Structures are given as C-alpha cells and as structure tokens.
Amino acid sequence: MKxxxxxxxxxxxxxxxxxGAISTQSxxxxxYxxxxxxxxxxxxxxNPEELIAAAHASCFTMALSLILGEAGLTAEKMETNAVVTLEQQDGGFAxxxxxxxxxxxxxxxxxxxxQELAGKAKANCPISKLLKAEISLEAELLN
Structure with a gap:
C-alpha cells in the first residue's frame, strides 16, 4: 500500500x-x-520546524496507540509535545x-x-524514521 x-x-x-503561505491537501x-x-x-x-514538530507528535502518538492495542492496552488519554531544534552550523542551519x-x-x-512500548513507537513511527536528527523521548505514565 502506498x-x-x-x-x-x-x-x-x-x-x-x-x-510565504503554507497549504495542506486536507x-x-x-x-497560512x-x-x-x-x-x-x-x-x-x-514555520517548518513547528510543522515537523506537530507531525512528529501526532505520528508518534498514533503509533503508540497501535502498539498499545497490540499489547492489549488502550490509552485513556495521551498528550505528546514535540520540540524540534533548529541550530546554526557551519554552512547554514540544520x-x-x-x-x-x-x-x-x-x-x-x-x-x-x-516505557518499552513508548520506545518502540519512537523508533518505528514513520516520521521518526524520516527524521535524521537525534530523537529523544520523555514519557510519564499518569495512573
């Protein structure tokens, strides 16, 4: 499937x-x-960085929902925030x-x-795979 x-x-x-103006298919x-x-x-x-952050947060959260379901668990609520870092380096920004x-x-x-399932979602969500930056995760279980 593609x-x-x-x-x-x-x-x-x-x-x-x-x-500039940004538009999405949906x-x-x-x-904007x-x-x-x-x-x-x-x-x-x-800006591009906040759009990447929103994409990463939403993709990760959906991936974790899938992984939780496979483990027989269902989240009552998940809130994910992503902070994307843009840094000036030699020759430009990254x-x-x-x-x-x-x-x-x-x-x-x-x-x-x-923690195990959240780490699996971090490593395997499509946006994590797309990004070639360091991706970190802080996960807090509120029960």
Missing amino acids: INRSGSAVWTGGLKDGK GALSA PYGFAARFEGQPGS VTASRLTLKATIPGADDATF
Whole structure:
C-alpha cells in the first residue's frame, strides 16, 4: 500500500522581506502565513520546524496507540509535545533534534511496559524514521 499526502508553500520576495503561505491537501492549513520573522524573530505565522514538530507528535502518538492495542492496552488519554531544534552550523542551519514529551493515562499499564512500548513507537513511527536528527523521548505514565 502506498499513500501520498501533500503540502505546499508559496513564497514571494527576498528572505527577510518576503512572505510565504503554507497549504495542506486536507485544508487544515490554507494559505497560512509563514516567513523569516515567524521563523527567527517570534512573530505571528508558522514555520517548518513547528510543522515537523506537530507531525512528529501526532505520528508518534498514533503509533503508540497501535502498539498499545497490540499489547492489549488502550490509552485513556495521551498528550505528546514535540520540540524540534533548529541550530546554526557551519554552512547554514540544520534541524538537529526532536524531543518528544509524553504524558499518558493507560489503565492496566505498568511503567516498565509503558516505557518499552513508548520506545518502540519512537523508533518505528514513520516520521521518526524520516527524521535524521537525534530523537529523544520523555514519557510519564499518569495512573
């Protein structure tokens, strides 16, 4: 099975004075603004790193839901936050890390099993596989 999903970006102008718009196939984003100021100066708008973070958090959480089900467990609630790090390096910038933080309530789960399954989801979710950055995970079981 092969599934293709798309996102697009439109850009006009130079790096610092230019403006962009991001759209997704689903319509979740439709010509949503992004630009230099949003990426580097904390101004309103989106940026590639937060989109990667949202993708990683959502993919990891769905993967963990699958893995929990395979282990006979069902989460009551899982909240995942991802922080993607963009660093200036010799010759430009690089995304160097994605830090996942998970808080979950999973009836019947013990911490050792939870940590094992969360680690498996971190290693095997499609976005983790896509990223070539260090991926870390902090998982806290709330029972």
